Amino acid sequence: MGWISPFKLNRLGMLNMNRRNVDYISRYNNRASYPLVDNKLRTKLVVEEYDVPTPKLLQVVRQQHEISRFKTRADGLNCFAVKPAKGSGGKGITVITGREGDHFLKASGAAVPLSYLERHLSNILAGLYSLGGSPDVAIVEDLVESIPGLARYSFQGVPDIRIVVFQGYPVMAMLRLATKASDGKAxxxxxxxxxxxxxxxxxxxxxxxxxRPVTHHPDMGLALENIVIEDWDKMLAMAARCYEATGLGYMGVDLVVDAKHGPLLLELNARPGLAIQMANGCGLLPRLQSIEALRRPHFTPDERVKFVKDAFGA
Structure with a gap:
């Protein structure tokens, strides 16, 4: 893409990291709410009260001595994901897509024994993947299966949708597709x-x-210009309701479209990155400022969704 002058970035309305941290994260995010989004288990429990569905919770492993019970509980499970509750950036997530005798099949096709998963659970509890290395909790969830229309655009991993929500308004969104280069992660x-x-x-x-701009998926060879997300209005409303659930004024809401259950919330992020602006070809700043300038905010999620569709639809 090359170097872009600060003047041009300003003209495009690009939000930089310093301004994001000072003017939006620090100003609009109460630090008391951070534990709600930094812990996936707490996130699941709190958003459930606001009609925001998440992948089904199969079990929780909180103590090392509970790992021995995992074998019994996993006997009836074929497809599931093991996650650290406090993990970030996809670290520590192990996806199991099936069984082969006594072994579990990972997304890559590799077969691993029960001892592999038990060791992984032990590492999670010890805080190997948590923010700051603090002791953690392992959660086992139902495996998300993306709808075929989106899955074909992603290499191995499940595609997800990031929506930036400001003061309850979904202001910008992007679809993230895994590639070989990203090791199947979005x-x-x-x-x-x-x-x-x-x-x-x-x-x-x-x-x-x-x-850098791309027109086709480098591994799948498919053109990216005709992608359309199903249940879009429902996803926007779910993202908007996360504001009431957490009280966070500036956050990233990560969603997937499951083949059986439709849109599901994966996680929330109190410090969403800024690459979404590059994907959209426009800056966040004008949209954030237009929300700040509203004389009368819209009080319901549906009202806020209608506003952004009218105001920011490309």
Whole structure:
């Protein structure tokens, strides 16, 4: 993409990290609410009260001595995900897609014994993947199966949708697609593709990988221009309701579209990154400032969704 002058970045309304931290995260996010989003288990419990569905919780492992019970509880499970409650950036997540005798099949196709999962659970509890290395809790969830229309655009990993929500208004969104470079994870810093989404209808706008424009998925060979997200209005409303659930004024809401259960919340992020602007080809700042300038805020999630669709639809 090359170097862009500060003047041009300002003209595009690009929000930089310093301004995000000072003017939005520090100003609008009460630190008392951070534990709600930094802990996936607490997130699941709190958003459930606000009609925001998440993947089904199968079991929770809180203490080392409970690991011995995992074998019995896992006997009836074929497809599931093991996650650290306080993990970030996808670290420590192990996805099991099936069984082969006494072994569990990972997403890569590798077969691992029960001892592998028990060791992984022990590492999670010890805080190997948690923020700051603090002791953690392991959660076992039902495996998300993406709808085929989206899954075909992603290499191994489940595609997800990041929506930035400000004061309860979903202001910008992108689809994240895993690649070989990102090792099957929807992480833009590792090489996943970000597809900007029209906030009005969930249609793809343009796409970037490593902050450079792309038109096709490098591994799947599919054109990215015709992507449309199903149940878009429902996803916007879910994202908007997370404001009431957490009280956080500025956050990232990560959603998936499950083949059986429809839109589900994966996690919340109190410090969402800024690459979403590159994927959309426009800056966050004008949208954030227009929300700040509202004389009368919209009090219900549905009202806020209608406002952003009218105001920011590309």
């Amino acid at each position: 992480n833009l810093h590792q090489g996943a593709i970000g597809v900007g989404l029209n906030i009005a209808n969930g249609h793809g706008l343009n796409a970037v990988q490593f902050n």
